[in-house]
Amino acid sequence: MYFNKEIECMKRSELKALQSERLCALVKYVYERVPFYKNKMDALKLKPSDIKSIDDIVKLPFTEKTDLRDNYPFGLFAVDKKDVVRVHASSGTTGKMTVVGYTRDDLEVWAEVMARSLTCAGVTPDSTVHVAYGYGLFTGGFGAHCGAEKIGARVIPVSSGNTARQVTILKDFEATTLCCTPSYAAYIGESIRQHGYDIKDFKLKSGVFGAEPWTEELRSKIEQSLNLKAFDIYGLSEIIGPGVSIECNANKGLHVWEDHFYPEILGNDFEPLSDGETGELVFTTLTKQALPLLRYRTKDLCTLDRSVCVCGRTHARMGKITGRKDDMLIVRGINVFPSQIETVLMQMGYLSPTYQIIVGRENNTDTMEVKVELAQNMLSDVVANVESIIDDIGKRLYSVLGLNVKVRLVEANSIPRSEGKAVRVIDNRKNK
Template sequence: MNYYNPEIECADRETLRKIQSERLVKIVHSCYENVPLYKKRFDEMGLKPDDIRSIDDITKLPFTKKTDLRDTYPFGLFAVPRGELARIHASSGTTGKQTVVGYTKNDIKVWAVCAARSIAAVGGTKDDFVHVSYGYGLFTGGLGLHYGAEELGATAIPVSSGNTARQVQILQDYGSDILCCTPSYAMYIGETVREKGIDPKSLRLRAGIFGAEPWSEEMRREIERLLDIKAYDIYGLSEIAGPGVSCECEEQAGMHINEDFFYPEVIDPVTGEPLPDGEYGELVFTCIGKEALPLIRYRTRDICALNHEKCKCGRTLVRMCKPRGRTDDMLIIRGINVFPSQIESVLLDLGMDPNYQLVVDRQNNLDTLEVQVEMNEAMFSDTVRNLEAVKKQIASALQSTLNIVAKIRLLEPKSIERSEGKAKRVIDKRKL
């Protein structure tokens, strides 16, 4: 097995808890002394920094939400002066005002180490060419994996997103070993490879690190088929660090969290109470290894479960499962909770391509769901009778799995716009 920091990645639980406790105490003092919002909340709770003596005391601390970053926009939650910042990143702002995050020079180093661990976990070495097709800029994806590749000693190819024909040309000509991008863009690259008549086995590519959007196990298998690689899930969010907070290893049995820097909890999203291993709830992170933006008990809205069992790869770092969805991505349709990833799984189980959109509307005070599915070339040549049978099959499978009635609309091949970043899966007209 491949490791970057084996002394940490394979450390015993007592060693990890000692590191976590020391770092938690340090960041609690930093937050209280340097971040007005945290000082105010601590004081309102009657909580003093000295009350936090170990990682076991973490539940005494208040939660932080995304709205706190927006309410203190742009730099109100930073714990260091501007002169100590080495870099600024920000989220896309698609659901409101941008969330701005900052890094000291040491924060950048920590992030690079976590990303390097991630690349090593999927089998990457210093001899590899890492083809980075995440976007560069305020988005954390591109630079996160770029610095991780360089930290590992590998060669970073900063292709960024877009110009897919050029991406494929570079894969061929440069001999890229590992591809990093969103899963939907990996699908698009795979489709392009096939359309150009290129045998994916002729490429040097052997692995892909895909994240920044939800994707299913069925989509993993399809990407692996299209590109003839092993596809690995990576997790990150700009508020915590970016890609590399956690990543799968070669076992593909959950994402190992770099818990010496980002302490995870899973809580009941309604009560806020911690949940035991194996139970699904909302993922919460405390940035115990960051200086500029050491968020305390940050509620990610991602729904998942934790597993502290030692992995077959030898790592002891806690694993998180692939998120089932997000509490703020979750659709509630006629009282039923629906995640787009559930619908994707149904479509792929039926042999459909994972190119779809969900259109939610409200008619006569009742929610409606239309699932728009792009046909493949074989289906497009079918008779009307056959297509009607396919629509009924999809509708029946969705009703059986989700207990919801959906209208199915079949679209011509290539009619859904391909994404070079995050795919837009949901159009919710109820909010318009």
């Protein structure tokens, strides 16, 4: 089943022609409207007219997350503020958020690609879609919501949290599709069992799980506990949000909606890699109006497969993300950069604080502990004073990361150093 068969199954030669046409228009558009890109292209002595087909994309400059941060909040927007009808944001590397915007047309594209994605996961106008992704600045909730609405399914916008209530609603409102992070899906499955419900009394058929990497092991566990078929969905707010790509029934990778998001896989020297080779995933937004991005480096590592899928879709499939090019962690679906912890400690005035992040998984939920080495000026003879410092660090980390973190104060020089540098991250999760 397709949502937009004409596009989803279009011949690759036609798809390429469409991409070429859209890229040429995009380059002209950003050159005229976004000084950041005009400057970058001028520096490369590149004019919009030099881009004649999608093959010329390799001539274009890259965009990185830091560019969005440096132009915080709206510096890279290509449209007048009045044309922006929605803003979302995610946490950035140094406390500044990565802000993204959408015109009415952008929201239409997002709903379209999400509708295609949910259709891959079996959603039809008869479905009931339970959205347990967070609604808010995070793109997960609204993305799934608008896609399901576009299909004409019933949407239950539960948002995240309160698992007992989630279980009741899943059962009583007879949801057929669940959208949330894979770890939360596993947790819901566990809760259903603990509450003594029988999964046979639920109507679930499929689950659309993303925003964090997960294993095949976790997939089978979720499929078993929730009695549904699980689909991996991928997206990032910079490109549009969830719905950049999704698995189809064939389970042979995630279809990238290439008429809107052009994917490249690049090697360490930014050389294009062939299908099947693992490299950095880079996206160009072919149709975005508010925040068009040229060759945005996701830092995610994976493969691409441009052969036609058994499902009939011609859009390239990306493999599961196998790693990151930077030190970003994904904890409970939230992006965490170790430098954010350092920034918080520095802002609190503690002298060269050494810290270590320990990520684990308990009951299928990510846990994060931050060990902070005691600095001389943290110490007091009064226990309550030291405890309030620990409390304060936790609160500040929560406000920066949006994540509850256990803070543990440890003795100076107790965090192991390797070649003089403290080991910043210990990830005990199996599927990192």
